[in-house]
Amino acid sequence: MTVTVPTEAARRAAAAGLIDGRPLEPGQSRRVSLERLTAAVATRGPRLTPGAVAAHACNRRLAANARRRAQQTAAADRIRTQLERAATGLPRHVRELIGPEAVFGRLRTQGWITRILNAPDPSALLGQALQVAAQLPSPGQRVDRRLLVPGNPHALDAGALPALVLALTGSSRIPARSGWARLGVDFDDLLGGLIITGITPRDWRIPPGAAYTLPPRELTRIDWEPPDGPDRWVFVTENPSVLAAAASQALSLTRNSLVTPRVICTAGTPSQLECEAVAALSDAGWNLAVRADFDQAGLAHVRALLAAAPVAIAWRMSTADYLAAAPQGADTLHLQDADAPWDEQLVPVMRKHSVPVYEEDLLTALLADIAAGTPGT
Template sequence: MPTALLKGAFSRGTLLSEWGRSDVGVEDDVRAVWGVEPLRGLWAQARDALEAAKPPETFRLELPDAETQRAVGELYGRPMWGQGTRISVSKLDEAVRRSRFALGLAEVLEILHERPLVRRQTAERDERRERTAGTLRAALAERGLATAAWAEPWTQWLQQYGRVGDDELPDVARRAAKALSALALAEPPEAWTSRSELAASVGGAHQLDNGTALSRVVLKAAALAHGAETPGNERERRALWERCGVTLDAVSATVLCWALPLVGSDDWSRGVRQRTALGLPTHLTHLDLRAAPSALVEAGTTIAVCENPRVLESAVEERIAHPVVCVSGHPTTVAVTLLQRLTDCGATLHYHGDFDWPGIGITRSLLTHHNARPWRMSAADYREALDQATATRTDLPNLVGTPLETPWDPQLAELMATTARAIEEEAVLPTLLSDLRTGLSTSST
C-alpha cells in the first residue's frame, strides 16, 4: 500500500472537521451513490484494512450475489465473477480518486461511516475477535454444535465477513445456533420442515427470508457443513435449504416420475395414470404427495431410480412401461418423500447414478436410507463403460472431489480413484434402457 495513503489516513486526525464539513453537498452525494447495500461489505473491509495495526496490501471481499458483483465491479473498474475476489487497497484508492468526487479512500470512508479512521492496536483487535468467537462458541455449545467440524471455520468467517454488529451478535448467534440444531447437517434429512416454520421457531416467520443477516449466517454454516460453495443465487440457496431438510414452499420442488403403477381408484391416482397413457411424465410436488392416497403401489413393485432426467426422458420416448423416478441430482425433499412412500408400500428401488463422487454419495444415501439396490453401479460396470468410451474415442471428464467408499463393491471406489475419470449416465444410456425393457431384477444390478 502506498505510504502516502496511510499517512493521509491518519495524519490529520479527522477529515470530517478539516474537509468533509466544508461541502455538505458533496458528502450527501457520496452517501447517495456509494452508501448502498451492495457496497457496504467493500467499505467495511476497506476500513478494516486501513485501520489494521499492520495494514495489508489486499483484502478478500465476498460477492454473495449478482448485485454486489455488479456494484463492486463498476466502482473498482473490472468485472467481478464468482463468490469472492481480492481487492487491492491502493487500486481501490485510485478508483475512488478517479471518480467525479475526486476523493481518497480515507476521505470516502470517513464520510460514509461518519467517523475518523483510527488505527487499531493488535491487542484490541485480538480482544474483540476473541470476544466474538466466545459469543459464537457459547451459542453453539448450548445446542451441542461446538465440536462440529464446520463450527470453527464458520466462527472465523463470521468474524471477518459476517457483517453482524457487536450489539446484534449475541442475538443472531443464539438464533442461528437454534436454527442450525434443527437442520440436517451431517446426514440426509429424515424429516422436513418449511422455512417459515423454522423461522417462527427462532423468533419470527420472516427471520430466514433471503437477505436477512440470520439467513446469511445460517446458510454459510450449512454450506461449510456440506462442503458446498456459499450459495450465490436463488437456485443454489433453495438447493442448500433442501439439502438440510427445509422446504421453501410446497409447490416449487418437484420429483419427476414415469409410469408409476398406482393402485388407487381415486381421481389423483387416475390422473397420474392418464398422463402415462398419454406418454407424459409427471412432476410431483409436496402438495401432490399430500393429496395422494396412503397406498401408492403394490408390495414387491420394482422401481428404477436414476439421477439424470435424460434416462427417464428416453424411457418416455420409447414408451418403456417400466416405472422410473428421477431425482435430478441430489434428491430434493419431495424426491426423498416419494421414495420413502414407495418403500413404505413395499416397493424395491434400484438406483443408478453418475460414476462421480457426488453420484456415489447419492447412491450411498439411497442404499442406506431407502434400502435401494445398486443398479449397474459395480466396478465391472464402471470398467465396461471405460472400455466402451475408449472403443468409441469418447472423452470422459476428469474425476474431481473427495473420494468416497463404495460398501456395495469396494473395488469400485479403488478403480474410480485409479482411473480418475467420471462417467455420466448418458454414456451408458443404451444399457440402462435395455434393462428397463426386460425388467430389473437382482441379476441386473
Template sequence: MISSAARAYLTTPGLTPLWQTIRDRLERNGLTVTGVVTLDLDYQAAEDLSGLLKRAVPPGRARLRLAELDAALRSSAVAQGLVTVTAELTGGSLTDRKAVSEARRTSRYNLWEYWENSLANAGLAAAPWVVEWQHGIRRAGLLGRAGEAAETVIQQTMAVLRTMSETTPLADRSHDAMRVALPLPPSFELAELASRACGDAHALDDGRLVTVLVLRAIAVASGEPLPSTAARRRDLWAMAGINPDTVSGTVLTWGLRPPRADPWAMMMHTRADLGLATHITLQEWHAGANQPWAATGDRLFVCENPQVLQAAARAGVSHPMLCTSGNPATVATLALTSLVQAGVKVFYHGDFDIAGVTIAARLFSQGAHPWRFSGDDYLAAVRSTGSSLPITGTVPDTPWSPFLAHAMRSHQIAVHEESLLETLLSDLSDQ
C-alpha cells in the first residue's frame, strides 16, 4: 500500500494524466517497464517529477523512460515498482493485453483444430462444400457466440452431420451430389435426429447454435440460400429428408373413402361426401390413419402441386386423389408406401423439372406408376403450354422413360404440372 503522503505527492492534478498514460503503455507492453511515454507537464508537475527522479525535468512536452520511473519509485519512500504503483493509482490490476490476445489466438487456434479433428472423425473433411461452410462460420463469428460451450456445439454439430450422411450424400466428394439429390426422402423426425446424434431431443430446436450450423451446412452443400425465416428453415430441413415436426408436414387428399368402418374412415367418407379436401398430418397417421386407404386393385392418382387437386375438387371429380405438395413429407411417404404394399395402383405426375423428376424417380422406385410422365408426354407438354421456364442444373436420369431425360436435356425447358390441368383433369374424369 502507498502511504497517504506519497499518494498525495504522486496524484497532484498535473501528474494524474501521467499514470493513466503509463497504465495504457504498460498494458500494451506486456507489463514490462520498457519504452517511453510522452505528455505535457505544467510547472507543478515538472517540479514534482524532478523531485521524484532527482533530476531537473522542464515543463512542457516531456519524454519519460519507464525504466527510470520504475527505478525512482523503488528507491523512494514508495519502495514499490512502477507496475504496482500504477495499478494502485489508477483503480486496479493491470491487464497484460499481449497475453490476453495471445491466449485468445491460442484458444481460437485450438478451437479450430478441434473443429478440424471433429470434421475428419465425422468423415466430412473431404466434402467439397466444407471450405465455403467454414469460411462463412468464421466470417459470422458463430463459434464465438458459443463461449465455453464451443466444443460441445462442435461435437453436436458434427454428430448431426455424420448421422445425416447415412441417408444423404453430405460426405460425397462430388460438388453437385447434394444439389442433384434434393429433395431427399424423409429419413428422420427432427427430434429423433437430435436425440440420436446429441442425446437431447431439443438440440436442434429453432434458434439453437447447433441448428444454425447444421442448416448452414445443408444450404451450402446443396447450393440453397441461407434460410432467413422459420418457414424457410422448415423447408430446408424437409428438403434434406428431415421432418421438422408431426403437424406441419401433410399429405392432401380428395375424395378419399377408405374401405373401412372405423371412426376415422367414416370421417373421411363424410368429408368426401361434403366435397372437402383434407390435410392429413403425421400425428394423425400415428393416431390411426395408418390403415388401408383404398382396396387392392383400386387406382389412385397422385399429383405434386396442390393447384391440380384444387382444380379437381372445383370440377367435382369423384376419383380419389392425393397431393404431396412438393417433396413428400413423412406422412405422404408412409401413405404412398402403404398403398403400394396394399396392392393399390398408384399413379404419379409431377413437374417436368429437376426436383420433379427426382421426386418421381423415388416414388416410381417404390412401386408407383408414371401418370403422363414420359418423354413423349414432356414434348407434348412443351408444345401445348409454350413454356419458356429454363431448367437450371443437370437433369438426372429417368429410368422409367430414358427418353424423358434426353428430351429435357435437349430442350432445357421446365413445365410445371399446374399448366397441364386440362389434360390431367380429363384423365381423372375418365376414371
C-alpha cells in the first residue's frame, strides 16, 4: 500500500517507527509492505493489525459480520444442546420421531432455526414445543388437540407453536390436519370437511338441491348411498364457487322437478381423511372426476385425490384445457416434471406460459359437464 506522511506533527508522532527506511518529510509517500506493517503495528499490541487501527480511527466495529455469524452459530448450538437433552426424557415413540441430529438438520433445512432464534424467547418456544411432543399418543391411540397443552385449549390453534411441533415431528410438509392425524391427534373433527350437493351418506335424508357440509367426524367411517344407475359421475372440485354456480344453474334450468348436480367441494387442498372419503365413492359404485386450479397447489391436490382413488380421472386438467384459458403471464410457477402424471405435456406448457389458471376461468365448460352428468373430453 502507499502511505503518505501526515503534515501534522501529532499524527507523525503517532506513526513513528511504523515505516521502514529513512525518515520522510511531511507530504512524502512510500510504498509499504502490509506484512511488514502488520508486524510493526503488532509491537504496539499483540492483537493489533492495520485493519484494527483503521477501524478504530474511523469509529467502526471490526469484523461485525464474523461476530454476528459466531453469535448465530453459538445460538444454534444451544438449540442443538436443548434438543439433545430433551430427547432423553421423551417417550420412546416420540424419540423415534425426534432424533436430535436428524431433527436439527430438518429444522435447519426448513428455516426453523432462524425462526426459533427470532422468537422473543427461543428457549421457551422450543421447550414448549417439546413438551407438546411429549404428550403425543402412543401408536393406535388418539387424543384431542385441545388437550395437548393443559389449561390452554387454544394454544395449538395457530401461530409458531403448532407449526414447530409439526416441524419437529416431520409432519410439516403436508396439510396441518393430515399432519396432526399422522401423529394420532384429532385436529378438529367438527370444523372443515367436504361441501356436498347431490349425493348423501347411506340412509341420510337431505332436501333436493341442498348443499351441506360433512365434517371430519362424519367422514371417518363414511358409507355412501350407491348410485341409482350405471355410469353415474360425481364431480370433485377445489373451489366453492364451482359448486355454488352448479347449484344455481340447476335451480334456474328446472321448473317442475329439481335435477341436483352431484358435486363435492374440498374448499382447498384435501386432507388424507377427505381424500379417503372421496375414494370411498368409487367403492360405492360412483365414477369420479377430480380437478383443481392449474397451479402448484392445485396439481398437488389432484395428485392426492388420484393417489387415494386410482380409478378417478383428472377432469379437464389437460394441456388443452390449460391452453384454452391461459393468458401469457409473468408469474413464476415452481413445478417439477412429475407434478402432473396424468398429462406429461402439461408441466412444460405451464412453465412456458408462466401463469396459473383457476377453475373460475373454465367455469362455463365445467358447468356444462356437471349439467350433462359426464366429464368432457
